[in-house]
Amino acid sequence: MFYDVAMNFVIGTILMVVGAIMICIPNRVFTWILVVSILFLFANGVTLFIRFIKNKKNKDFFFSILSFAFMFFLMNFRYIPQWILRVNFGGYCILCGSACFIQLVIDKINHFKGKFFNFVFTIIYILFGFYLLLNPNFHTDLLMQAFGIYFMILGLRYLGDGYVGINPLTKYKWKRKVRITLPAFLCALVPDAALASINRYLEEGKPEDLNTYKMEDPVRLKVIVHVGPKGFQKVGHICFSYDNIVYSYGNYDSDSFRLNQTIGDGIFFTVPLEKYIPNMISAENNSIFEYGILTTPKQNEFIEKEIEKIRLNGYRWYTKIEKEDGYDHFSKYEMDYPSRLHYRTGAKLYKVKSGKFHIYWALGDNCASFTDLVLGTLGADVLSIRGIISPGTYLDWLQKEYLKKNSPIVSRCIYTKETVEQ
Known part of the structure; x- marks a missing residue:
């Protein structure tokens, strides 16, 4: 824990x-970035060529030549790295703007009043x-x-x-505000990076308790x-539990999938926590990061009101195994996540009737935004200037808040298949 706090100072400095x-x-x-890139490409090319000599693998030779070729271009055509930087950042801005625009369209379809602030940033990004x-x-100097301003x-x-x-004297209070975060594409990598760190820790056999x-x-x-080992599982999924009942939102109806499963009918499910976590670890091969948050009676009232709104805005949706009464033929439905869940x-699934989460959008109204419905009542400051929460x-926010003195995040439990089976 002291190490994590110290790293905040090191990274910040x-x-x-x-x-x-x-x-x-x-x-x-x-210029320094350019020189470092050239040196890296040279070292990478040499390493791959040596590997080719040892193992005689054609792909090593191909990528070695490619590395040397790119190094040559960087050395002789200075405009190329400038072009790469400009085009990549421009494309990133358009991608963020497009994601926000799609969310604005979904808000219009759902008759939900979007924020004017999001509309302005959509236009600016694009x-x-x-x-x-x-x-x-x-x-390029302006970029x-x-x-530099962003880094500071x-x-x-x-x-x-x-x-x-x-600081032990900190009077801790969450305040709802926009939070400057890592770029969206880096935030998407945080769950997988955290899992990799835990796996390294387990391999080293350190005595510290997770x-x-x-x-x-x-x-x-x-x-x-929770985060899995492959595909979209690496990006992670987030949900919350209250009084040991899990509430999870996502895109679970395969008949409504659009745009490579990033858009679909919004569905949430409820399931006892004691059944959910073992299933995610053993059957789904996920690892779990669980953070316990201490709440006051007044905050519990706000949470319960929000959960009641969620429940009232949902109607029971039946999975394929339920609709076809296929409990005796589970293997037929095993590839369908809602059915096997x-x-x-015994999870029960509900489609959202109307409003903000009627349509699921991976880069907008997603599982993180759904969880934010509840944490937002406590003042969690995870609002993003991009309008995208992953x-x-x-x-990243939960871990940083857990490290703070007097934080209401009072516990952290990490479950993996290795630790559960020990």
Whole structure:
């Protein structure tokens, strides 16, 4: 725990220094990045060529030549790395803007009043993205300085988190506000990175306990992030439990899948926590990060009102195994996640009737936004300036809040197949 708090100071300081350098001498920073890239490509090419000589694998030879070729281009055509930086960042802005635009369209279909703030940022993202793509004369120094400002703001957040983590006099109170986070594509990688870190820890056989508690009293609210070993499972999924009942939202109706399963009918399910976690670990091969949150009686009232709204806005949706009474032929339905979830845990699924979560959108109204319905009543500050909240965004926030003195996040439990079977 002390190590994690210390890392906030280290990362924050590095970000502040790097950001200041990028603002003051952006051209030199770009040159340094270019030199480091050339050296990396040279070392990578040599390594792959040596591997080819030893193992005689054609792919090693191919990628070695490719690495040397790209190094040559970077050395002789300076405009290429500038073009790559400009086009990639422009494409990223357009992607974020498009995700926000799709969410605005979904809000319109659902007759849900979206925020004007989101509309403004949608326009800014898309216009700036196309400006970068279509303007070859855009000065790279300006982009480097913009990155520098972002790094300094992010560095201040890390330093602030570190200070709160060591100050025992901190009067802790969540306040609903926009939070400066890592870029969306990096947030998406947080759950898988966290799982990789746990796996390394287990392989090293360190004695430290993965499950830590600031207090022994039971809590009523828990947030659960789980991550799997492949595909979309690496991005993670987030849900919450209240009074040991799990509430999870997602895109579970295969008949409604659109846009490579990123859009579909919004569905939530309820299931006892004691059945859900063992099933996710043993049957679904997921690892679980569970955070317990201490709540006051007043906060419990807010949570219960929100859960009641969720329940009233849902109608029972039956899985394929239920509709066809196929309990005696489970193997026929095993590939359908809702069916095997219901079969193994007794989970009940509900489609959202109307409003914000009537349509699921992976980059908008997703499982993280659904969980935010409840945590938002407590003042959790995970609102994103991009309008996109991922499980990784929440996992990063939960871990940082858990490390802070006097935080209401009072426990962290990590379950993997290895630890459960020990």
